[in-house]
Amino acid sequence: MNILILGGTRFFGKKLVDLCIQNGHKVTILTRGQSGNPFGTHVKQLVVNRNDRDALEQALANTTWDIVYDNICYSPNEAQAICEILKGKTKKLVFTSTLSTYEVDGKIKKEEDFDPYQYQIRMGHQEEFSYGEGKRQAEAVLFKEASFPVVAVRFPIVMGEDDYTRRLHFHVEHILQNQPITLPNIDAKMSYITDGEAAEFLYFAGVTPIEGPYNATASGAISLKDLIALIEEASGQRAKISFIGGDEESQSPYGVPADWYMSNAKAEKAGFTFSQLEDWLPKLVATLVKQLQ
Structure with missing residues (x-):
């Protein structure tokens, strides 16, 4: 297949590119060029700021794609632009969305808890919305306006040794350095x-005939x-936990007031088998502790 990936030079985007290459597909990445090209001659790279509508349209002129992956869309304006530019140019778009489309209300989240098909669109740029609202608006635009099939993949917090946001690293480092961690609700599940x-x-x-969120x-x-x-x-050290106050540097990036997690039943019914959290999380924690000690 001929695949275009917006983003793709770091974290799970990089692993997606590797998967596509390993499966014999022809891959083009579209990035701002700030992270270079870690794939060398295995991919074609288009260096474009996707927020520059004219430059994006020019870069994608005279192209067609079997699948387009958009890992870097954060607003309805960006979603509308990609809908218009890719009209007649792709057979499918896979959009990276988020758990943040759902309210933090202590209830396990199913896809129907946020319905982008009925959500009122309010156009604007990324800086005009919270992260979650930007993604909700982008989903609404894509599902209502795209002329091609769309899948919105709603991820929770993504973990890994190479996480550039270093959210799990934050907790490991604070415990190793005996620094306080401030949490609103230590019993909240994620x-x-x-x-x-x-x-x-x-x-x-991308490669299976699913559509929707x-x-x-x-x-x-x-x-x-x-x-x-x-x-x-894993570290042999005790955490210093605070539940009120605390400066900005102590605030946990995982801090939520109530349970905030999702059901994956719809995706498993479609044929994907997910891992068990308990099978890999302790190993990842132990690896990070060892690296950061």
């Missing part, structure tokens, strides 16, 4: 997925209390 499994599901979403998460959820305990066990 769901996670590895960067490798995220890439595998994106690939699956899909939650993609490892099976199971874990409380922040139990996640902290895994780090304590």
Whole structure:
């Protein structure tokens, strides 16, 4: 297949490119060029700022694609532009969305809990919305306006050794350095997925005939209390936890007021088998502890 990936030079996007190459597809990546090209001659690279509508349209002129993956769309304006530019140019778009499309209300989230087909569109740029609202608006535009099939893959927090956001690293480093961690609710459960499994599901979403929104998460959820305990066990050190106040540097990037996790039943019914969170999270924690000690 002829595949275009917007983004793709780091974290799970990089692993998606690797998967596509390994499966014999012809891959083009479209990036701003800030992370270089880690794939060499195995891919073609288009260096474009996707927010420059004219430059994006020019870069994609006279092209057609079997699948387009958009890992870097954060607003309705960006979604509308890609719908218009790719009209008649692709057989499918796979959009990287998020758990943040759902409210944090303590209930396990299913796809129908956010319906982009009925959501009122409010156009605007990325900076005009919160991360979650930007993704909700982008989904609404894609599903209502795209002339091609769309899959929106809703990921929870993605974990991995190469996570450039360093959110799990934050907790490991604070515990190792005896620094405080501030949490609003230590009993709140969350769901996670590895960067490798995220890439595998994106690939699956592209090459199988599914459409619509899909939650993609490892099976199971874990409380922040139990996640902290895994780090304590692996490091032999106790965490300093605070529940009120705390400066900005102590605020946990995983801090949520209530349970916030998803069901993956729809995706599993479509034929994808997810890992069990408990099978890999302790190993990942132990690896990071060893690296950062």
